Amino acid sequence: MNETVTLETRTIRSVLRRGIEPLNKAGIESARLDAEALLCHASGFDRAALYTRLDETCSARIEALFESFLERRVKHEPVSYITGVKEFWSLDFGVDRRVLIPRPETELLVETTLKYAMQLERKNLNILDLGTGSGALAVALATELPEARLRAVDISLDALAVASANARRHGVAQKIEFLAGDLFESLARVRPKFDLIISNPPYIEDAALSDLAPEIRLHEPRKALDGGSDGLEFYKRIIGRGWQYLAKDGAILFEIGAEQASAVAQLFARTERFSPAETYQDIAGRDRVVAATMKGRLDG
Numbered sequence: 001m002n003e004t005v006t007l008e009t010r011t012i013r014s015v016l017r018r019g020i021e022p023l024n025k026a027g028i029e030s031a032r033l034d035a036e037a038l039l040c041h042a043s044g045f046d047r048a049a050l051y052t053r054l055d056e057t058c059s060a061r062i063e064a065l066f067e068s069f070l071e072r073r074v075k076h077e078p079v080s081y082i083t084g085v086k087e088f089w090s091l092d093f094g095v096d097r098r099v100l101i102p103r104p105e106t107e108l109l110v111e112t113t114l115k116y117a118m119q120l121e122r123k124n125l126n127i128l129d130l131g132t133g134s135g136a137l138a139v140a141l142a143t144e145l146p147e148a149r150l151r152a153v154d155i156s157l158d159a160l161a162v163a164s165a166n167a168r169r170h171g172v173a174q175k176i177e178f179l180a181g182d183l184f185e186s187l188a189r190v191r192p193k194f195d196l197i198i199s200n201p202p203y204i205e206d207a208a209l210s211d212l213a214p215e216i217r218l219h220e221p222r223k224a225l226d227g228g229s230d231g232l233e234f235y236k237r238i239i240g241r242g243w244q245y246l247a248k249d250g251a252i253l254f255e256i257g258a259e260q261a262s263a264v265a266q267l268f269a270r271t272e273r274f275s276p277a278e279t280y281q282d283i284a285g286r287d288r289v290v291a292a293t294m295k296g297r298l299d300g
């Protein structure tokens with residue numbers, strides 16, 4: 001009798017059910033989904049396989065590993081840091097605390113960049129990704145634009161190590177040159193011309209950093225979040241110098257915070273070097289991307 005009870009309490013179903021409880025108590029809204037993801041990671045099963053094995057006995061090794069993952073998640077460590085993987089643009093990216101976790105809404109920046117690339121009607125596009133982080137944008141574009149040449153810049157050597165590994169992971173390392181530096185710093189001597197400059201820069205206002213969800217505030221790199229007192233520091237810097245690095249009809253494309261479209265569009269307008277900026281909404285209807293095209297080459 002006792003043996004039967006023991007076996008029943010060790011099924012994958014019961015282990016999963018018990019794993020959901022501490023996540024609920026910690027106030028994690030996605031408790032069930034997170035528990036499933038962590039048990040999949042512990043067992044090596046995908047979600048479909050997990051559900052076909054719910055009534056099988058869970059090994060002590062898998063249960064112990066699952067519990068160690070739950071301990072981390074209860075402290076609000078993001079699931080992607082625990083599993084080491086995040087899907088973006090239908091590709092799996094390696095991630096850890098050295099880089100921000102790619103967000104689904106950032107895929108709109110890839111989509112918009114591809115739209116602008118098609119409008120340019122050039123095969124051998126030169127694209128610059130500023131603040132590449134995990135390399136998600138550069139790698140996604142390299143898979144979609146096989147003849148394009150990409151440079152990806154980040155001030156963090158740790159982030160560049162993650163990005164380079166992701167480029168190798170997806171077989172596009174030879175298409176992307178990774179450079180260490182603060183925005184245009186590593187390009188200043190040669191000043192190459194790019195058809196497209198893209199960036200998902202830090203854009204959270206200083207005062208708002210303390211209000212972020214604990215998953216972000218406590219675990220993701222602050223440097224990749226902090227956009228200065230008004231959240232616009234990096235937009236100002238990139239727009240202020242970006243025109244010097246654009247080819248004829250080139251464009252700059254940004255991901256933005258939901259309330260920043262007007263401010264970023266005004267930054268473009270003040271330079272008098274760009275056509276009126278265009279704003280694109282994500283699937284939730286929030287402003288997410290602002291892009292502007294050069295009027296033409298100007299000296300200065």
